[in-house]
Amino acid sequence: MKNLFLFFLFISGTLSAQWNAQVSGTSQLLNSIQFLNSNLGYCAGDNGLLLKTTNGGANWVSVNANTGSPAALFTTPDTGYTYRGTEVAMTVNGGQNFSTVLVCTDGISALSFPSLSVGYAAGMNMMEDSIIIYKTTDAGVNWTYYSGIPASLMAYSIYFIDNNIGFVGGFYGGLYKTTDGGLNWNMVYNGTSGAFSFSFPNTLTGYAVTESGSMLKTVDGGDTWAETSTGAGPILYSIDCVNPSTCYAVGGDGFSSGTIIKTSNGGTSWTSSQSTLITYQMVDFLNDTVGYACGGNGSILRYGSSLTPNSxxxxxxxxxxxxxxxxxxxxxxxxxxxxxxxxxxxxxxxxxxxxxxxxxxxxxxxxxxxxxxxxxxxxxxxxxxxxxxxxxxxx
The missing domain is CATH 2.60.40.3080 (Immunoglobulin-like)
Structure with missing residues (x-):
């Protein structure tokens, strides 16, 4: 549907001058948000909901209410992927229709596409107690199964810097790294807090946030990691860095409190960019001045210039x-x-x-x-x- 209205509100008190609420049109939990340029973005939520904006978040419309997936990942304005149980599905028309491209016996819980053609899916083989990896080199048409990583953890996140170097993390701690496109994996960190999200502003400096609200950081391309406290709440679900020093992370307890935190010194210290009653699931920054976050009760926030009282x-x-x-x-x-x-x-x-x-x-x-x-x-x-x-x- 064509965008019909724009509205700008002066928001004070509970909202920061730089985080402005968008009208999503839903009360569903929103799990993933991604902008491909300054205008086009997608947001996916519970019960298979997929929202789309073509004006930077001023309007959101539902393009598909039955993807069957809680999250989506787009590589072009029209091409995107979702995972649902034991399947990966693909769209080539901006989310209007999805076709199943991978069916496996194990549950898929995370996707990463470092390029238009190369992508990875990660999940858990409960019978063998291992993380399973699938890879595509033709934009999702065909997938190859790679031997599971022996690990007693559920893969919650998979992140590739390029087509060959990538990381897997998840519940119960432990980070694994591959340098050969998923053929072999080595444990590079063994902790008690599972990594929910990764962000690498360059090939050497990387960050991850965990289920205990802590931060993991590497300065050697992921060979070693150090864990530090952020002072945030119980869980941080997502992190995005606009440069090696400046990162934003979001999370919350899923019930009555949420947080958006920021570091400007590479994680040495964190400040509360926004304290809310909403738990936010994902944060995505286009650049150092524009970013988005999504979460509970259909909430979408846009980070940008302050709004004025002249509504x-x-x-x-x-x-x-x-x-x-x-x-x-x-x-x-x-x-x-x-x-x-x-x-x-x-x-x-x-x-x-x-x-x-x-x-x-x-x-x-x-x-x-x-x-x-x-x-x-x-x-x-x-x-x-x-x-x-x-x-x-x-x-």
């Missing part, structure tokens, strides 16, 4: 929702006269989280908002043939 709400007049009174105190009336049938009203908060869903069955519908806290909200009406939007001020 802007632009919409195609044909897709402007009529509601009144606005500002409102106890209720709003939604004009549904343009709908051809039953419709759904969704109310979103400034974090982009879905707060309420109401069914509309008449031309005008009174919706109780008395229990909403004062502030700005986005109201969206979904019918069979269109989507209508409006901002709403609750007093």
């Amino acid at each position: 802007v709400f632009e919409t195609n007049p044909e897709n402007q929702l009529q509601l009144y009174p606005n500002p409102a105190v106890d209720f709003i009336i939604v004009d549904n006269t343009t709908s051809s049938g039953n419709s759904i009203v969704e109310i979103y908060g400034i974090r982009g989280e879905l707060i309420r869903t109401v069914s509309l069955r008449s031309a005008e519908n009174r919706i109780d908002i008395s229990n909403l806290t004062a502030g700005m909200y986005i109201v969206k009406v979904i019918s069979d043939d269109k989507e209508l939007f409006s901002k709403m001020i609750k007093q």
Whole structure:
């Protein structure tokens, strides 16, 4: 669907001046986010949801609600991959359709594509107590099984610097490295905290974050690693470095607290870039000035220039929702006269989280908002043939 509206909000208090909420249009847990350029990005979540933006995150639309996968990895604007149980699936049309390209007897839990043609899938063989590796050299058309890595851990992450040098980490500790494209693997770190995510800003300097909230760092291309505390919460799920000194990491406890932390001195010290009630699952930076994070309750944040109090709400007049009174105190009336049938009203908060869903069955519908806290909200009406939007001020 064509992007219909842009909105910018002044966010204060619970949100940093540099982390701004985006409206995702869902309350699903979002597990992966990836931008291929300044405009085009994908975000994948639970229950097979795949979202897409073509304007830098101002709008997100669902391009597929049934991928069967909690995460996605794209190598081009149209070509992407997902894993679901014992399968890897591929799309060549921007996520609209997926075809299964790998079926195995073991569970797949991580993907890495260091180039357009070369990719790796990692998982766990429970019967043999080993990490399994599959490799493709033709962009996912064919896959070759490589002997499992003897290790009592579930592969949570796989990361390749180039087509030959890569790393595997996961639950229960232990990092493994290959220098020959996955043929042979050697343990390079034996710890108690499993690595959930890797980031290498160059070929020598690399970082990983763990299930205990600590950081692992290498300065020799991954041959040796040192673990240090970040001071963050129980789990860090993702890390992305914009240069050897500056990195961002996200995580949380999955229930009532989350964190986004930053280092500007190569991990010597970390500061809280954002403390939230949302656990964030992944962070992705395009450059040192623009980045994104996604997580619980459909939350997407964009890191960028500060927003001003002069809110802007632009919409195609044909897709402007009529509601009144606005500002409102106890209720709003939604004009549904343009709908051809039953419709759904969704109310979103400034974090982009879905707060309420109401069914509309008449031309005008009174919706109780008395229990909403004062502030700005986005109201969206979904019918069979269109989507209508409006901002709403609750007093």
